[in-house]
Amino acid sequence: MISGINHITIAVSDLERSLQFYRDVLNFSAHVRWNEGAYLSVGNLWFCLSCDEPCPKSDYTHIAFDVSSTEFEVYASRIVSLGVEVWKKNKSEGQSLYILDPDGHKLELHVGSLESRLEELKRKPYDGLVWL
Template sequence: MLTGFNHLTLAVSNLSRSFDFYSRLLNFKPEAIWETGAYLSLGELWLCLSSGPTDASASYTHYAFSVQQADFDAFRRKLLKSGVVEWQPNRSEGDSFYFLDPDGHRLEAHVGTLSSRLSECRAQPYKNMRFFD
């Protein structure tokens, strides 16, 4: 049911330092930045930087995969029925299911794209958010 890699979210201890690293040194394209995070892109890769703890047990770092809206509910039910642990509820645009793999890696199945996220953010921006276009 998963259709591909969706986005990568990295917990960062210093947002401005990480934003500079990814945009200036690695040539990621800035898409948006706000008080506690940023969206950047590199080709088809969507990267989210999220301020917060960077130790693995408390960080927001996770790997997201795309899932079609039509498959989302069945996919989520299948994983929950199999005993997969949900590590957080969805609080963002588009349906998402945040779950752990057998070794505790944080994963997400997400319906949506960087474009749909930015569109939602333009309508309801995060605190002090600005866009780069």
């Protein structure tokens, strides 16, 4: 039985550039690197960069990372000031910054949780919402 996410691996075209982005811009902890990849972590999440040919998607698929409400404004402002590309404006509950990594992977920096989203849906349900 699945108990959670073990790790996330993303394809990167330039290991040094991606390592710099995730370590120095997003403040992930870097642990090891080798010719074809690197292991980082953020919170309890194991995050792997793997050299390959990325295939950025044009759909809404993205990875969202937790940011505390007390740190969001300063953190988001710093990232935007570094010239990181924003791919979407936030329209949902909770503060969010939607950004692209150097290979065009869609990321979200988000304040909130499943519980806060469900509470918001009680107040403003999506079209066709069904509680399961």
